[in-house]
Each structure stands twice: as C-alpha cells, then as structure tokens.
Amino acid sequence: MSKILDWVDARFPLSNFVKHELTDYPTPRNLSYWWGFGFLAGFVLVIQLVTGIFLAMHYKADSSLAFDSVQHIMREVDYGWLLRYLHSTGASAFFIVIYTHMARTLYYGSYRRPRELLWWTGQLLLLLMMATAFMGYLLPWGQMSYWGATVITNLFSAAPVIGDQIVIWLRGGFSVDDPTLTRFFSLHYLLPFLISAAVIIHLVALHTVRSSNPSGLNLADKDNIPFHPYYTIKDLFGLGIFLLAYFAIVFFKPDLFIDVANNVPANPMQTPADIVPEWYFLPFYAILRSVPNLGGGVVAMAVSVVIFAAMPYLDRSRITGGARYRPIYRVLFYFFMIDILVLGYVGAHPPADLMKLMGEIATGIYFLTFLLLPFVSRWEEKILLKGGRLPAAVVEMANKEIEAQHG
Amino acid sequence: MCKDHTKQADASRRDFLETLTATVAGGGIIAACVPFVDSMEPSADVLEKATVEVDISKIALGQEKTIAWQGKPVFVVHRTPEVITEMEASRGGKDPESDKKRVQHPEWLVVVGICTHLGCVPNKTAQGWFCPCHGSVYDNSGRILSGPAPKNLLLPPYHFVEENKILIGKKS
Numbered sequence: 070m071s072k073i074l075d076w077v078d079a080r081f082p083l084s085n086f087v088k089h090e091l092t093d094y095p096t097p098r099n100l101s102y103w104w105g106f107g108f109l110a111g112f113v114l115v116i117q118l119v120t121g122i123f124l125a126m127h128y129k130a131d132s133s134l135a136f137d138s139v140q141h142i143m144r145e146v147d148y149g150w151l152l153r154y155l156h157s158t159g160a161s162a163f164f165i166v167i168y169t170h171m172a173r174t175l176y177y178g179s180y181r182r183p184r185e186l187l188w189w190t191g192q193l194l195l196l197l198m199m200a201t202a203f204m205g206y207l208l209p210w211g212q213m214s215y216w217g218a219t220v221i222t223n224l225f226s227a228a229p230v231i232g233d234q235i236v237i238w239l240r241g242g243f244s245v246d247d248p249t250l251t252r253f254f255s256l257h258y259l260l261p262f263l264i265s266a267a268v269i270i271h272l273v274a275l276h277t278v279r280s281s282n283p284s285g286l287n288l289a290d291k292d293n294i295p296f297h298p299y300y301t302i303k304d305l306f307g308l309g310i311f312l313l314a315y316f317a318i319v320f321f322k323p324d325l326f327i328d329v330a331n332n333v334p335a336n337p338m339q340t341p342a343d344i345v346p347e348w349y350f351l352p353f354y355a356i357l358r359s360v361p362n363l364g365g366g367v368v369a370m371a372v373s374v375v376i377f378a379a380m381p382y383l384d385r386s387r388i389t390g391g392a393r394y395r396p397i398y399r400v401l402f403y404f405f406m407i408d409i410l411v412l413g414y415v416g417a418h419p420p421a422d423l424m425k426l427m428g429e430i431a432t433g434i435y436f437l438t439f440l441l442l443p444f445v446s447r448w449e450e451k452i453l454l455k456g457g458r459l460p461a462a463v464v465e466m467a468n469k470e471i472e473a474q475h476g
Numbered sequence: 477m478c479k480d481h482t483k484q485a486d487a488s489r490r491d492f493l494e495t496l497t498a499t500v501a502g503g504g505i506i507a508a509c510v511p512f513v514d515s516m517e518p519s520a521d522v523l524e525k526a527t528v529e530v531d532i533s534k535i536a537l538g539q540e541k542t543i544a545w546q547g548k549p550v551f552v553v554h555r556t557p558e559v560i561t562e563m564e565a566s567r568g569g570k571d572p573e574s575d576k577k578r579v580q581h582p583e584w585l586v587v588v589g590i591c592t593h594l595g596c597v598p599n600k601t602a603q604g605w606f607c608p609c610h611g612s613v614y615d616n617s618g619r620i621l622s623g624p625a626p627k628n629l630l631l632p633p634y635h636f637v638e639e640n641k642i643l644i645g646k647k648s
Binding site: 419421 | 513517607
C-alpha cells in the first residue's frame, strides 16, 4: 500500500495535499457548530448531484411528457419516490444550510478583511444556486412551475428598449413552452458542475486566508488545531443532526416544500389564484412587489441579493468578532433577521392593503439597514473603544487595524 | 543607427501583428457565439403558429372567450351597450387612452390576456380584470386602473376577415 502511495507521490502530490489541506490543516480551536455549515452545504451539493443524475435517467424534458414522467418516477420507478423527495427536499435543505452559513458570516463579521474574496465567491455560489433552483423548479411542469418561470423570465422585460426581445429569446418562444423547458433542463444539469468548480475556488480562497473564528482575532499557532480528527468529528456530528431533520422531512412530510398547485399540470391559459415562489425566494419576491413600478421593483430585488457583497465596505468598524463584541451591530443583526422573516411572510400572502403596507415598510428597513451601517459602525466603534469594556486583545487588534488603514 | 531603425520597425511590426491577431481572435470568438445565441431564438415551427382564426358568432353578449395565440391567452369580449358607453366616457388610469383607439368595433374588445406587470393571466370581474399575482386592476377596455402594472393590456394585431370571424396575428 505504502509502495503504491510512494509511486503516486513521486508523480502527483497526493499525500502532501491531504496532509496540508485536510489532516494537518490548522484550524482555530474555538470554532462553534456555526462553522459546520460550509461542510453541510458541500454534503447537500453531493446529495443534489447524485439524486439529480439518477432522476434525469427517468425524467423527460418535453412539455407533453414532463408532468407525467414525474408521476412515473413517483409510482413506477423503483425508489423513484425516494430520489425525487431527496432532491426536492434537498433543494430547500440547501437554502436552509446556505442562509445559516451566510447569517453566521454576517453575525461574526467573517466577511472582513482579508476574507472579502472568500465572501464574494460565496455570493457567486448563491447566485448560481438560485439560478439552478429556479430552473429546476420548472421541470415538474406543474402550474406553479409554469407561472413561476413566466413571472421571473418576464422580469427581463424591464430592460430598456430590447426588454421584450430578451424575454422571447430567453423563452425561445412567445410564452414559456417546450423550448423553455428543454433549455432549463439543459442548464439545470450544467449549473451544478459550475457550482462544484466555484466551490473549489471558494475552498482555495478559504485555505489561503484560513477560517475566521468567533473572536475574530488572528490566533497564535498554538491556538490552532489540526482539522483531522477534531473538525472531521465535529462536522460529522453536525451532519448527523442535519440528516435527522432532513430525513424526518423526506420520510414523514415530503410534500412540505411542494406547493399543492404544482400537482396540477401547467396550463398557459389559467393563472393559479395565488402565485407563490418557493420559500427561499419569498423575501426577495416581497421586495419586488413592494416597489410600485416594474423596473424599480426588479432593480430593488436584484440589489437586495447582491448588496451583501458590499458588507466588507459598509461595515466600517475595526472591532473584530462581529456582533460578539458589538452590541449595536448585534441589535441591527437581529432586527435585520426579523425584517427578512417579515418580508418572507409578506411574500407568501396576496398583496392586500395591510400586507402591502407591511411589505413597503419592511423593504424600506431592509435597505435602510445597509445604508445606515457605515455610520452606525463607526459611531459604535468610537463608543466601544472609549468605553474600556472590550477584551484587551480585541482593542489591540482594532488599534492595529486603524493604524494599518492610516499608515 | 541603421540597425536601431530596423529594430524599431520590427517592434512596431510585431505590435501591429499582435493587435491584428487579438482583433481577429476576438472577432472570431464573437462570431462563433452568434449561432449559439441565435439558436435560442424561437424556432421556425414556433414562428409558424403565429396566427389564429376565431369564430366570434358563438360569443354571447356580455361573454368573454379566451383564445390561445402564440401560446398566450387573448381575451375576446362581446361588450354590452352599457359597458361601451361607460368605457367611452373614461380614459382609464395611469396609461390614459381613449376606448375608441383600443377597438375596431366597439362591441368587440380584443386584448392580450397577459398582465403587463409580470405576465400572469388576469381573471374576469364585472369591472374588467383583476390580476391574482400582484393585484393589478383593469377596466372593460383593458386599461390599467390600479396596481403595479405599468401599461394597459396589449392589443394584438388582428382584423375582421368576415363579419363574424377575426384573424389574430395579422393587421390586415
């Protein structure tokens, strides 16, 4: 065995790679379970890839066959129901894991220098993931699939001058139809491989700047421990908890994330009474609806997704550890989380009077939070550095950061 | 002196060749993209189904019929005299337009049944239409009254082939 390994190592740095990037990879010793969601996201990506590839062996991307082929998978294919429910539940699980991963980054300020690129590659992954989820949702060819795709492709009609041409080009017809379905299937199969490539880039960036930690301090060598066995075990334990919840849904409530209207085949002549996107798009959908004009709504929605990329610059505080040492930022963080939940609630309901008002207010708060952050973070920093209640190491690092910026 | 001159000429020749190569390669890459991008446009058989003929004699007074045209719903409404008077007296909401400009015969309203906001199909109400997606309200001339939709319901190109027959998809 070792002879074979020697042979490989002389030609390819296998042992070295495993040692540097996995077994001996230095990891902060104070990581909490909140740091385990990146690994979980990778795991769910594998679930989605494997179940997706096997589903594609039975699925038919043809508008006259698609809906029935999903029923065929559910009823006649051996374990087809399992593959499909693993995949449909996996989509939601993916977003739960990724949103938690992002919330941790926001809470602990992990996006700060020098991890901007790590954060941005994560943003790219989110966009790819959203596109993949959106296109995958058309494939069952149910009413919600059809009308979701209609509404979202129509967003591009807001583009000046050639908007309508872009929509026809995207759909390959005058409405969402067979050409749209086949191209969405093609791209839904392609994008996960682009995601896998982007994950590798994300990991290369991570291993260059190393993991952040709850204190936000640059740890001394003695405060790092090898990834294996400490974090392989910790991640596996987290995976166990995750799988308990995931399989509870797959086996006991598999239709939880499937809109009932999607059990009706797509009908271009009849819009369902309430069009609701998948839960993971609800807050952004609420923002889209809260702006009274189409172009403005589309811009607001797009900005609401990509604005997170600006966090390293909007958060001007030099105090490490994010919300952990910054009470005002912590309040903002929780307030923002509640605001997102409100937006999600609004997005799930018809745009009646009160709901409309709530959506408008929550949309205002959403953007106001980002707008105020540069000022609030500086003001908070001033108070905290004067207050003298921060740990000495945090003050020291903050002063170093301030010096580095001035020097 | 003479040598230097040659060197410089060589350098500028090389620069020229580099620019030329980059330009041709860039142009080639763009040209190579064209067939791929264009392949996503509606195909010939999709364009083929561009028109549809409708027999309107069976649509009773006050009734609406939904016709599939290019995969999109088209509302053909047989309007009552009361509705016509009412519509001719108003100019709609944020996209004001006279009713006369929107019909060829006042008793027949033909509009594309797609909300100008995000493309849902509005449902018929007594007042006109209501879009279930984002709450846009249209009147019986298909004009936007309230809600997020920016424009009135679009008018498809159509003409009367006979007294009781219209062809949707062509102006004349």
